[in-house]
Amino acid sequence: MGSENIDQQTRGGYVSDEVLGTFIPIIVYWVYSGLYLMLGGMDNYRLHSQKDEDEKNLVSKKEVVKGVLLQQVVQAAVATLxxxxxxxDVESDGDQHASIFVRGIQFLVAMFMLDTWQYFMHRYMHQNKFLYKHIHSQHHRLIVPYAFGALYNHPLEGLLLDTIGGALAFLVSGMSPRTSIFFFSFATIKTVDDHCGLWLPGNLFHTIFKNNSAYHDIHHQLYGTKFNYSQPFFVTWDRILGTYMPYELEKRRGGGFEAKPVNDCKEH
Known part of the structure; x- marks a missing residue:
């Protein structure tokens, strides 16, 4: 019995894959958003001025931090459950033998599942006036998004949209706890990046994904609240269902960029 306990402890380097899968994405959230916080003074790459961020947002940064921490507590509890x-309790050896191809397919399935769940739940929270007023509007208090506000939501929205969406992606894809460490860390980085409020040169997310910081910034503006629901990876559902609002970046007077719609769909 003693040797079995030792094996269970050493198998994951004294920390199980399940524990790492629960807490690593949370650590990644604060580390990555912290990096963007240090870059926040780069006025030449901001999508909104610092003045707009300070004056237009309807919630203090202290309240944002408290809201995110609450959601992450719920997230950790659901992941543990x-x-x-x-x-x-999958043996690490079995997971190590999974091919890169298999893990790639699991990633794609999980990305599709998470995108699908979040698109329809997100869109419904905008279309249902009660849900928008009492739940989803909390996230839209950040008219000028910033990195560590990515998961600032009403607790119920955090549970329904993010936590349950993540659980479904995990279950449907069939990924192991070890693979989930990488998937949810990547999804966390992508979500933070979409809310960072910066358009940095050389950012691979802007090259690979149409769903990026400028695309999501459109959604946070008054004219874009009925468009660009897709998150966190692709814009597929927006394109298919007619809620896609393309944009162009223009240099803003005083430095930085501004994302503007390229057609008149905001009038529809």
């Missing part, structure tokens, strides 16, 4: 219920 999920790993326990599914019996995801």
């Amino acid at each position: 999920l790993f326990t219920i599914t019996g995801s």
